[in-house]
Amino acid sequence: MGLRELKKEQTRTLIADTAWRLFADRGFDAVRVAEIAREARVSEATVFNYFPRKEDLLYSRLEDFGERLVAAVDSRPAGESVLDAVRNFLTRSSGILAQLEAGDHEALVRLRTVSRMIADSPALRAREQQAIAGTTAALAARLTAETGDGGESADSGAPAVDITAYVAANALMGVHRALIDHVRRRVLADEAPDRLAADVRAYGAQAFALLAQGLAEYGIR
Template sequence: MGLRELKKEQTRTLIADTAWRLFTDRGFDAVRVAEIAREARVSEATVFNYFPRKEDLLYSRLEAFGERLVAAVDSRPTGTPVLDTVRTFLTRTSGLLAQVETGDDDALVRLRTVHRMIADSAALRAREQQAIADTTTALAERLAAETDGPPEPAGVTAYVAANALMGVHRALVDLVRRRVLSDESPDRLAADVRVYGEQAFALLAHGLADYGVRSAGRDEEA
């Protein structure tokens, strides 16, 4: 990376980090782009040059998360199943959730602020789903390119696998959002994310053949 590219990346990171701090402190709607520019000591035009929409400022971290996930899959050692790599990546505790686990009350407030403003905004929820969908597509394309066997023009199997793996991510995000907004055992949340994540990946590893088999009791109730 040349000096010019490095400076641009540093500016982008500064703007995104500044926006994230202001959003988590005060909420998405309460922060104006002009304030973010002022705090980051750049022009408002510079902010929009890097982030065309205000929503992009919030989701730059989610997109970076997706890029790191795909990079981890790309760089996994030979012979390593993609499920193992994605499981390790998604079940490790980091960021605000890791801080909450240590008893950081300020981190819990920020985590609640982020999830509350997403829950209350259809535009932010749509942007979140788009970011996850983009990561799913990128992961599927990587898997389709490296999979041995008969060619699949539509990459069906790769897309099924990618959606299953990213489905765990979506489920864990939903779990965190429900729990932090309901004040339900926040001190246990990080541990529960790991436990439920491991259970979900164990289900994927085992397969769905024996999952959701309708019991005789259900037939009688019907």
């Protein structure tokens, strides 16, 4: 990464971190973009250059997560199915759930704050679904390219997404959506946060075992 690219990435991270801190303190709807810009010591135009919509300030990290998920599928070793690649990615011990499991109280505070913020904001919930849908579409397109089953769109001439790939991507991402909803419900209800990471792994394993009955042979490289 060159110096210019590094500086841009640092600015983007600074803006996102500043926004998360202000959102956590006062709630998403109460914070204006101009305040984020002032706190980060950049112009409002700079904020919008990096994050075209206010919701993007919160969900850029979710989209980064989606990109890493698709990359994990793309880089899976020979003999590994798509189901195994997604399962391994989603159920590994990392991120904020791993911090909770280690007894990090600050991680619990952050997770509760963000969960309440999203639960209280229709705009954020809609943006979350958009981010997940984008990851689902990217995964379906990648699987179509890999299997070579998509053909060509009759309308645009662009590569068409194979229906089987689209169904598989939606089934796999459905587990992700279900686990997100489970975590949010548990966190907002203050239910046994010390067990949350272990329970998510267990429920994820159950969900993928169910899918394996129909997807076990799909997408083996």
